[in-house]
Amino acid sequence: MSDNFDQTYWDERYGAGNDVWSGAPNPVLVSETLALPAGSALDIGCGEGADAIWLASRGWTVTAADFSAVALERAAARSRNAGVDPAESAAIANRILWEHHDFTAWAPPEGTFDLVSAQFMHLPSVQRTTLFRRLASAVAAGGTLLIVGHDVSDSHHQGHTPPADMFFTAAEVAASLDSALWHVDVAESRPRATKDPGGTVITLTDAVVSARRR
Incomplete structure (x- = not known):
C-alpha cells in the first residue's frame, strides 16, 4: 500500500474490503449540527458516506467529496438503500451529489x-492549511465551518502512524480564522472513549472547531 495519504492510498484501502469505517455518522458532526436548520452542506473526505447520508436524511442538500473513487461508488450505493422504504431512500440519494477531487489541488466554490x-481530514501541514483556508472561503454568510481531527496529542495512538505533521490542534485552526469574519463557537480538545485494534478501551482526543461566518 502507498505510504502517501493520497488517492492511491485511499483507493487501495477501500478496495481491500468493505466497511472501512463504522457506518455511523461522526458523533461530533451529529452533536454540533443537530440544532442547525437544513440547508446546503459540503462534506469533505466523505469516505463511505455515513455523514452525507445522515445529513441528507435530515433534509440537507449535500455535496460529498473524497479522494477515492472506490469510496464514492460504495457511498452512492449505500445512499440508495439508506431509508426505511424505497421512497425515503430515493429522497436521500437525490439530495447528495458525490464528487471525486484531489484536495491538494481542488478549491470548492x-x-x-x-x-x-x-x-478527520489529515494532510501535511502546508497542504492542510491551504485546504482549510479554501473550506472556510466556501462557507456562506451565516454558515458554519466544522473541522474535527485527531489532536496532535494522539499521534502515538494511530495504528498507521502517519507523520506528526499530519495532526493539528483546535487552537491552531481557530487562530487561522479572521475574527472580523468569524465567530468561533467551539475550539477545544475533546476526549472520547474508543477501542484499539485489540479491543482495549482507550481515550482519544479530538481537535474540534465550530465557527460561524459573520
Whole structure:
C-alpha cells in the first residue's frame, strides 16, 4: 500500500474490503449540527458516506467529496438503500451529489454552503492549511465551518502512524480564522472513549472547531 495519504492510498484501502469505517455518522458532526436548520452542506473526505447520508436524511442538500473513487461508488450505493422504504431512500440519494477531487489541488466554490464539514481530514501541514483556508472561503454568510481531527496529542495512538505533521490542534485552526469574519463557537480538545485494534478501551482526543461566518 502507498505510504502517501493520497488517492492511491485511499483507493487501495477501500478496495481491500468493505466497511472501512463504522457506518455511523461522526458523533461530533451529529452533536454540533443537530440544532442547525437544513440547508446546503459540503462534506469533505466523505469516505463511505455515513455523514452525507445522515445529513441528507435530515433534509440537507449535500455535496460529498473524497479522494477515492472506490469510496464514492460504495457511498452512492449505500445512499440508495439508506431509508426505511424505497421512497425515503430515493429522497436521500437525490439530495447528495458525490464528487471525486484531489484536495491538494481542488478549491470548492466560495461563499456557497451553509455547512462545511471536514471530519478527520489529515494532510501535511502546508497542504492542510491551504485546504482549510479554501473550506472556510466556501462557507456562506451565516454558515458554519466544522473541522474535527485527531489532536496532535494522539499521534502515538494511530495504528498507521502517519507523520506528526499530519495532526493539528483546535487552537491552531481557530487562530487561522479572521475574527472580523468569524465567530468561533467551539475550539477545544475533546476526549472520547474508543477501542484499539485489540479491543482495549482507550481515550482519544479530538481537535474540534465550530465557527460561524459573520
